[in-house]
Amino acid sequence: MTSGSLPPFPFRNAAHDRLCERRGDEEFLDTAWTDSATRVLVMRGWDLALGDGEGSLRLVSPQDAPPGERMLLGAVDGTAYFLVIVADPPSPEGGGNDGANAETVATGKIDDPTQGWPFGSLRQVAGRLDDVQASLAVHAVSLTGWHLRHPRCSLCGAETEVASAGESRTCPSCGAQHFPRTDPAVIMLVVDADDRCLLGHNSARAPGWYSTLAGFVEPGESPEQAVVREVKEETGVDVADVGYAGSQPWPFPSSLMLGFFATASTTDIVVDGTEITEARWFTRADVKHEVESGELVLPTTISIAGALITSWYGDDLPASRS
Numbered sequence: 001m002t003s004g005s006l007p008p009f010p011f012r013n014a015a016h017d018r019l020c021e022r023r024g025d026e027e028f029l030d031t032a033w034t035d036s037a038t039r040v041l042v043m044r045g046w047d048l049a050l051g052d053g054e055g056s057l058r059l060v061s062p063q064d065a066p067p068g069e070r071m072l073l074g075a076v077d078g079t080a081y082f083l084v085i086v087a088d089p090p091s092p093e094g095g096g097n098d099g100a101n102a103e104t105v106a107t108g109k110i111d112d113p114t115q116g117w118p119f120g121s122l123r124q125v126a127g128r129l130d131d132v133q134a135s136l137a138v139h140a141v142s143l144t145g146w147h148l149r150h151p152r153c154s155l156c157g158a159e160t161e162v163a164s165a166g167e168s169r170t171c172p173s174c175g176a177q178h179f180p181r182t183d184p185a186v187i188m189l190v191v192d193a194d195d196r197c198l199l200g201h202n203s204a205r206a207p208g209w210y211s212t213l214a215g216f217v218e219p220g221e222s223p224e225q226a227v228v229r230e231v232k233e234e235t236g237v238d239v240a241d242v243g244y245a246g247s248q249p250w251p252f253p254s255s256l257m258l259g260f261f262a263t264a265s266t267t268d269i270v271v272d273g274t275e276i277t278e279a280r281w282f283t284r285a286d287v288k289h290e291v292e293s294g295e296l297v298l299p300t301t302i303s304i305a306g307a308l309i310t311s312w313y314g315d316d317l318p319a320s321r322s
């Protein structure tokens with residue numbers, strides 16, 4: 001298996017121009033915002049505003065957009081796209097402010113055009129979005145998540161302000177600039193000399209669920225080193241020949257999944273017993289038989305894990321008959 005051999009998975013294709021050079025251009029931003037052709041993607045907390053039909057985002061004109069924090073996502077074929085983050089609806093007790101500014105919340109109480117709109121998580125809809133909407137949505141969710149989770153300066157503790165159309169936050173107290181962060185994680189498909197595949201059962205999952213091993217890259221560590229370390233820690237298996245397979249933004253909340261293939265130099269398994277409670281070597285026949293019988297459940301989600309396993313399996317993964 002080589003780099004670039006993965007089957008399709010969500011968020012793989014960048015389909016919008018991020019217009020990085022326009023983020024500080026107030027004239028452009030104001031002009032684009034008055035153009036009725038401009039489209040606005042709306043988020044409330046971590047959820048996206050959805051269309052009335054299945055599997056699409058609700059993209060409205062600036063005139064129909066609710067009040068909230070406005071950010072530039074970019075453009076597709078000459079149409080500008082913005083993100084507006086609205087506050088959570090106030091709870092009956094009067095709480096519910098998730099970090100957006102109080103003025104926005106107050107405005108939203110008076111006239112909330114999002115009332116009645118369906119909202120849903122990116123996980124729910126990712127598999128049904130086309131490339132353009134998936135590209136905009138993963139950008140919007142990543143950006144929103146960072147803003148919601150970083151309202152204060154990490155140096156002095158003061159409340160920070162959105163800058164450069166959402167590209168960063170600045171601290172009015174100490175002047176620090178803060179940029180969105182992404183946490184690199186490795187996810188790897190390990191095979192042995194007999195071309196069996198190593199999959200692990202995560203303790204947080206239901207019995208019978210197995211997937212590729214994964215873990216965060218530590219400070220000062222390369223992704224390749226992280227692959228070797230994580231496989232050893234979680235299963236006791238030594239690996240060599242670590243090769244890059246592909247990547248996937250994974251904003252749940254802020255990861256970048258770096259996919260790898262790796263070859264095992266040992267096969268004895270000793271699981272860590274905490275994160276990974278079971279791990280096994282699977283032949284393709286094992287996978288087919290056990291998935292069809294319902295004993296084995298593989299990741300059928302939107303994650304790159306499914307693409308890595310499918311790439312090794314060599315065909316569409318079998319479906320359960322139970």
Ligand SMILES: [Zn+2]
Nearest residue numbers: 153156171174
């Ligand atoms: Zn500060």
